[in-house]
Amino acid sequence: MINQIKKILPILAVAITLICHLFIEDSGQQKKTSQPYFTYFLITVLVIYAVLYIISFFNKKIDKKIIYKGGFYAGVIFFLNILNIITLKYAFLPKLFFPSLDRVLGTLVEDRIFLLECIVYSLKLLFKGFVCGGIVGFITGILLGFSKTAGYWLNPVTRILGPIPTTAWVPLALSTFPTSYSASVFLIAFAVWFPTALMTSSGIHNTSNAYFEVSRTLGASTLYQVFKVGIPNAMPNIFLGIFYGTCSSFITLMTAEMVGSSCGIGWYINWQKQMMVYPGVYAGLIIIAVICTTILTLLFKVRDRILVWQKGVIKW
Structure with missing residues (x-):
């Protein structure tokens, strides 16, 4: 039971992050990007992990790995969620030095x-x-x-x-x-x-x-x-x-x-x-x-x- 919870944690983390990103209003202080890159990133992560989650039922090596790493993956997603909230949603940090994740991911894609x-x-x-x-x-x-x-x-x-x-x-x-x-x-x-x-x-x-x-x-x-x-x-x-x-x-x-x-x-x-x-x-x-x-x-x-x-x- 505990192992299954560890495996599901990253999926829950992505879901919560997506909800926060889509339903919390932006501060309006960050420059808008041409595409919702952070949303695309979260969906991509969710799809990849979902595929691994399904494969884990047939592959013990992958099963052990995602059980062991599940908490870490969830922690990384929650960290990105917090970072997105304090930069894009509420702009607690100086916008010049701390751009939103959308802008960073947009740079990786557009350049x-x-x-x-x-x-x-x-x-x-x-x-x-x-x-x-x-x-x-x-x-x-x-x-x-x-x-x-x-x-x-x-x-x-x-x-x-x-x-x-x-x-x-x-x-x-x-x-x-x-x-x-x-x-x-x-x-x-x-x-x-x-x-x-x-x-x-x-x-x-x-x-x-x-x-x-x-x-x-x-x-x-x-x-x-x-x-x-x-x-x-x-x-x-x-x-x-x-x-x-x-x-x-x-x-x-x-x-x-x-x-x-x-x-x-x-x-x-x-x-x-x-x-x-x-x-x-x-x-x-x-x-x-x-x-x-x-x-x-x-x-x-x-x-x-x-x-x-x-x-x-x-x-x-």
Whole structure:
């Protein structure tokens, strides 16, 4: 009985929110949108959840998930209801800085083509910087972990440059590189490089010497010890470094785009803020949240598939 109530809670929350939205009179202080986007949003959520609710009777996995998440989903809908009431219905908050949900959703729909261009630009920038920083960081970590000579030269560099916040390099990067795009790629790569290098070398150093001794006794070459002993043992640390680097790269991406770019989600948010169009600011923040969450979720899916024995150590 309790489980069924948990499953129905989101449906009740959407119904109550719809009633409040449709029957409470607007304050008239918020700018009207061309379409009732919040109503469409609630109906879409209701339809999707109703389909999942029906499927849950035949699928135990979905049934368990919506029972567990039902309270949270209902809480989110109620939060949106309260936010809609205090912004659109009664205008308790300054209308300039706190637009109605209709206006935010309207921006996502009406500016979707331009927003898609900004998303593609940001993802390209993030991908190039992430790949470059990840590769260099991985190689640096291997050198630090296996070579004393490399460690002699690289350790001081990583200890001095690594802790410096990436955003502190923005003025220098913009004045050094020929374009703001290449400067942004460098900044993102730098943000990924240090945590990847640090955690890779740490994982290799934490590998038991007994593994290397056994492999040498069996005639393993240096390359075999690197790729078949050291790196596999360091994989949990490597993924942890990639996770830290990914989080840092998001911050760097937004900063770089806001300061020296002519496109991208970070640039879009800054542009909308300068134009005092705050529905666009919130729309950009929603997009960033979705992109970051999706990338991190995919990253952890890959980690769980590769490191089956490590599943559950760090959850996302």
